[in-house]
Amino acid sequence: MRQKGVSSGFIDLFSGHSALYAAARPTYPPQVFADIAALCRAREQAWDVGTGNGQAARDLAAQFDRVFASDPSASQIAAAAPADRVTFAVEPAERSSLADASCDLVLAAQAAHWFEPEAFGSEVRRVARPGGIVAAIGYGWWYVDPQVDAIVAGLLKAVEPHWQPGNWLLIDGYRALRLPGEEVRLPPAAIHLAWERLELEAYVRSWSVVQRLGEAVAEPTFAALRAIWPDGQKRHVVMPVVARVHRL
Template sequence: MPADHFSSVAAQYAQSRPSYPEALFDWLASQCARRALAWDVGAGNGQASVALAARFERVLATDLSAEQIAQARPHERIEYRAASAERSGLPDGAADLVTVAQALHWFDLPPFYAEVHRVLAPGGLFAAWTYGILSVEGEAPDAIVSDFYHRIVGPYWPAGRRHVETGYAELAFDFRPLPSPPLAIVREWTLNELLGYVRSWSATARMQQATGVDPVLALAPRLAAAWGDPGVRRTITWPISLRAGRP
């Protein structure tokens, strides 16, 4: 069973993680002949699940972390369930779409892919995506955040994190691939919003647990000096890597 890296930062994760572009979900829905049920695996606090519920009749959102599920926003078409990726509880051929947002690199892929093949309906679609390392508007703020990511908390990233950095190119993919559109997350954030996002990183939490010191406390004044007026919004960009295919 995969490790749970996010229960300790579940509340911060729900508050601070960026949402995905609507164009991503429009494309996913357009590739599905039916839109009766989508299974969102590793759903966390339901960011992708809510967007899917606008396009599918029902959504099953599962996550290994009960704490993450507890932070999810209720929705009449979403059933949230604490469950492993390998055991959905769905009948054979029940899902028109199976999605994994920013979580595939944590899964035990052979049994998970077996479960996806079991639950996908004929002609169904599997899609997994990850957003890569952020870039921050402004040379100085971007360099400080990059240094924090790679050098300060870098040693505390779980091993699977490298798959995010390579856009899932090295992960096994047991499906017939479809070409996917270019996508990115773009946000205009204040300094405090960016610091909140950094606090939601699993590596930040792991460093604090290991050292007893919150590393963001040292980052904040360095970044503030480069940022200028803390109320100024800077453009933050994350590239999205999407892998989609059919059985």
């Protein structure tokens, strides 16, 4: 289902490459959503805020009766595949059309670091039911093997001065992220992928910093990877999942 929403003056870092983002970004292990849902006192409605192309929303639909999935980017929402029990809307995180006390879960997947924290916190307190859960999850770092990691480290050093403040929140494991309520803990988790080199390159191209600076900034890294990573060869990529979870 799709719903017309409101626009906002947000800093749009992803609309220009929505299709690449949808194709290149990994999905989370289903157990992460099961662990979050297990903390909820009811499972009538979840809000996937900053849904992007709806990856997390589709997984939440296996755990909740209804999922409201919103993003301020109309382009990102247009790239989302329809899913049962999911309603998509173009709306900012800080101002939704949800009714008061209507959500058992508010989830931000790879998104909370882009929100205005005070306004988002107020909106969470408005839409969450008493005892409801607010969760921010993401993947800030990743590992392949010593050779690949050393090459990628050179790219990270090159773009480091250009990261947005929100990027640093995620890179720091969301430790400074402000959420309403009292913190609860999730079991540790990681995303495990079998990627070819071209899949890793597509992921790097989907970074907001690479899109802002131009893909040429990553070309020396890609050239070095081509020298050690043959076409068609799969390697194990590990992305630890970052999670902050609070109960209101």
